[in-house]
Amino acid sequence: MRPVLEIGGTHVTAALADPHTATVARSVRRPLDARGTAEQILGAVVRCAGDLEAAAGEVWGVAVPGPFDHDKGIARFEGVGKFDDLYGIDVRSVLLDGVWPRPAETVFLNDAHAFLLGEWRAGAARGHHRCVGITLGTGVGSAFTVDGGVRRTGPGVPPQGRVDLLRVGGRPLEDSVSRRAILARYGDGDAANGVLDSAVDGASGGVLGGVLDGALDVREIADRARAGERRARHVFDETFTTLGAVLAPCLRGFDATALVVGGAMAASWDLIRPALRAGLGDTPVALRAGALGENAALIGAAVYVT
Template identity: 70%
Template sequence: MTAVLEIGGTHVTAAVVEPDGARVNRRAGRPLDPRGSAEDILGAVVRCAGELRAPAGLVWGVAVPGPFDHEKGIARFRGVGKFDDLYGIDVRSVLLDGVWPRPADVVFLNDAHAFLLGEWRAGAARGERRCAGITLGTGVGSAFIVDGEIRRDGPGVPPQGRVDLLKWAGVPLEDTVSRRAVLARYGDPDADVRDVAARARDGDRRARRVLDEALTALGAVLAPCLRDFRASALVVGGSMAQSWDLVRPSLRSGLGDTPVRVRRGLLGGDAALVGAAGYVSASRR
């Protein structure tokens, strides 16, 4: 078995993944305040991991969004609207010292990478040699895979494998496609993205236009990357993918004639957990 953590923008989930690497056995979860203190955030993560009562001596896999030094386990969040108080903290040492029963080691990977690895192992990307994935939530995460291995460079792969570093209309992509961008353009301080989506379904033209423009822009930015990478499939996850009836048509429109199958992830919240477990297994070979 493998013990894993997924640290999201508003939650943390701990789980044990079965030896086959494709089934989540048991899990624990806690909410996170992305604007909270480092003590509160890391305290919640450590308590969540401890609730799992995983055997001592396991190597834990941790899926966490960037900016983060995944090799060293050090947080680099700054100016991204979440986890700013963690900047410079050695999260790996915190987990090794705080989680009980004690892990033997902790390895980190980007949460979007974990998502696509999970979908490649047991979900919507299974059987695809070359595929890409995006996660739509507080921001835009991305991953590119060839035969089950993450690619961070090469034809079609943006710098560091990060679509969020690309621009649309001269500004960073996440100024157009992200939770904060959608809500800012919609202009209702009491609404969340799911409210905007619900209103779009109910005929709110402004809500529909805001979502359509954001997702069409995302497709237009992704199109040359996917063509150059020769991706056969694009798998979409994250909280916004729950509104698939709205997401897919606009994203497909932005992609134009790019020859890629657009699929919603099949594993839901299990994808990053399964992917993190697979990453641990690969790192120990």
């Protein structure tokens, strides 16, 4: 069993994961405020790791989003709306000094890479020689792998292996595909001005006040789309058709046979899949939602260390 950590925007999870059987034997989860101080964030991470009570002298795998210097273990978050107070901090040293029993070493990897490695070992990408993973949440994470080895360069692979560095209409991809992009697009139309869509029914409450008061999130927009609200469905269709069109050349160039989608937004897979498929056109790739849930990144971190 390998001790691992997954650090996310709302929580941190410590677990013992077996990279060979792709199982998680024990896990501890703590809430995390990505906008908190460095002391608050790292304190929660260290306490969570300590609560796992892993054996001393182990090598820990740590899945953490970017921007982050994963080789050196140094946070590079700046202007991304999360973990900004960690900028420049040597997180590796904090964990090595703070976690008890003491680890021998910590190995960091991008959380999207961890997700895809877990799905490749035992989930939706299993059996695929070349595959791509996308995580949809605050932004768009990505991973390109060949037989479980991460690729950051080569045919079809965007700079640094990051699709978020691609552009749509001269603007960053995340201006069109991200949580903030979906909320902005939904609020830009008549709904934001208090004009009700004619397709809104009782299931959506008949009012769109959430757009105005900031209470509405992607999950609620998805619920409205399922309830028949045309504007909400249009937002999902436009967003993920765009993503598919951006990904299609990458997938063809990389010769991928599977595209696996995870992250918080994957809970709306019934709405995402048709639009994403439409954007991909005739790209010959299996399109799948992640199968392992929150365990994917934990298993992937264990696979990476091994």
